[in-house]
Amino acid sequence: MNTQAIVAPVAGRDYPRNWNEFLDWFASEDACLGYLEKLRWPSGFVCPGCGVAEEPYRSNRARLMCRSCGRQSTVTAGTIFDKTRTPLRVWLAAAWYLTNQKQGVSALGLQRVLGLGSYQTAWTMLHRFRRAMVRPDRDRLKGRVEVDETYLAITDREESISPVGRKSKTTKVLVVLAVELLQPKGFGRIRLRRIENDSDACVVPFVQACIESGAQVRTDGSAAYRTLSALGYDHQRTVMLGSDVPAHVSMAGVHRVASLVKRWILGTHHGAVQPGHLDAYLDEFVFRFNLRTSRSRGMLFYRLLQQAVVTEPVTYSSVVNPLSNPAKQG
Numbered sequence: 001m002n003t004q005a006i007v008a009p010v011a012g013r014d015y016p017r018n019w020n021e022f023l024d025w026f027a028s029e030d031a032c033l034g035y036l037e038k039l040r041w042p043s044g045f046v047c048p049g050c051g052v053a054e055e056p057y058r059s060n061r062a063r064l065m066c067r068s069c070g071r072q073s074t075v076t077a078g079t080i081f082d083k084t085r086t087p088l089r090v091w092l093a094a095a096w097y098l099t100n101q102k103q104g105v106s107a108l109g110l111q112r113v114l115g116l117g118s119y120q121t122a123w124t125m126l127h128r129f130r131r132a133m134v135r136p137d138r139d140r141l142k143g144r145v146e147v148d149e150t151y152l153a154i155t156d157r158e159e160s161i162s163p164v165g166r167k168s169k170t171t172k173v174l175v176v177l178a179v180e181l182l183q184p185k186g187f188g189r190i191r192l193r194r195i196e197n198d199s200d201a202c203v204v205p206f207v208q209a210c211i212e213s214g215a216q217v218r219t220d221g222s223a224a225y226r227t228l229s230a231l232g233y234d235h236q237r238t239v240m241l242g243s244d245v246p247a248h249v250s251m252a253g254v255h256r257v258a259s260l261v262k263r264w265i266l267g268t269h270h271g272a273v274q275p276g277h278l279d280a281y282l283d284e285f286v287f288r289f290n291l292r293t294s295r296s297r298g299m300l301f302y303r304l305l306q307q308a309v310v311t312e313p314v315t316y317s318s319v320v321n322p323l324s325n326p327a328k329q330g
C-alpha cells in the first residue's frame with residue numbers, strides 16, 4: 001500500500017513554504033540528501049539489495065551500508081539523480097523553479113536563472129524531471145470522459161543539442177486527449193498522448209490504457225471509436241456534422257485542454273519541440289494540469305521530488321533520443 005498518498009503533505013514540514021525557507025532547508029549537499037532520503041524511504045531505509053528494513057551503517061550522508069547483507073548504496077542510486085555530476089542543490093533549485101512557474105520554464109530560462117554553465121545541463125535536467133512527472137501506477141480516468149484528437153504545430157528547432165544555425169521546420173503532430181468531466185461542472189484529470197494517425201489502432205489502445213472500463217466515453221462521430229461499446233465502455237457519440245451546436249460547446253473539455261496545450265507549447269517553449277520529445281512535454285503539461293488545484297506551488301515541488309526518487313535513472317542517450325527507448329512507444 002502506498003502510504004505516501006494517504007498522508008497529506010504539509011507546507012513548512014514536508015516542503016518549503018517559500019524561497020527563503022528553501023534556502024534555509026537546502027543549504028548543503030547533506031541537507032539535500034537527507035531530504036531525498038526521507039522522500040525515498042518515508043518509513044526508514046529499506047535495502048535495495050535484500051529488502052531488509054533496518055537503519056543502515058553510514059560512513060557519511062551519501063553512503064549507506066545494509067547491516068544485514070553488507071550491500072553499499074546511496075540515496076540517489078536507482079533514481080533520476082543517479083550518477084549526476086550536478087550538485088543536488090542545483091537539482092532541487094531547478095525543481096523549485098520548474099514547479100513554481102505556473103507555465104513551467106524553458107531550458108534557456110532555467111540555464112539563465114540558475115547560472116548554469118551549459119545549456120545542455122539545463123535541458124537534460126528538465127527532461128529527467130519530465131520522466132518523473134508520470135507515475136507508472138497512476139489510476140485511470142473514470143466517470144464521464146471526453147476523448148478527441150487535435151493537431152499541434154511544433155517546430156523542429158528544440159534548443160536541444162546543436163542549436164546553432166539549424167533551419168527550423170514546422171510539423172503538425174496529432175495528439176489524442178482524454179478529459180474527465182466533473183458533476184455538476186468542471187474538469188477533473190487529463191491524459192494526453194502523441195499518435196501516428198486517427199485510426200482505431202491508435203486511439204483505442206489509448207482509451208484502454210487511460211480510462212477505466214465501464215466509464216462513459218464521449219467522442220465525436222469518428223468511426224475509429226466504434227469498438228468502444230464492445231470493449232465495455234458506455235460510448236456516447238456526439239455527431240457534429242450538420243449539428244447546430246459548435247464543437248467547443250458539445251465537447252467543451254477536450255477543446256479547452258487542447259487550446260491550453262497549444263498556448264503552453266507556443267508560449268513557454270516558443271513552439272520549439274522536436275516531435276520525438278513531444279511526449280515528455282505532454283507529460284509535464286498533464287502533471288501541471290492534474291495538480292492545478294493544489295493550494296500551494298510547493299505541493300508540486302514535493303510531488304515531483306517524491307516521484308523523482310522512485311523513477312528509474314534515465315540514460316543521456318534515451319533523453320536525447322526517446323524513441324530509442326522501446327518502453328516509451330505505443
Ligand SMILES: [Zn+2]
Nearest residue numbers: 047050066069
Ligand atoms: Zn541488504
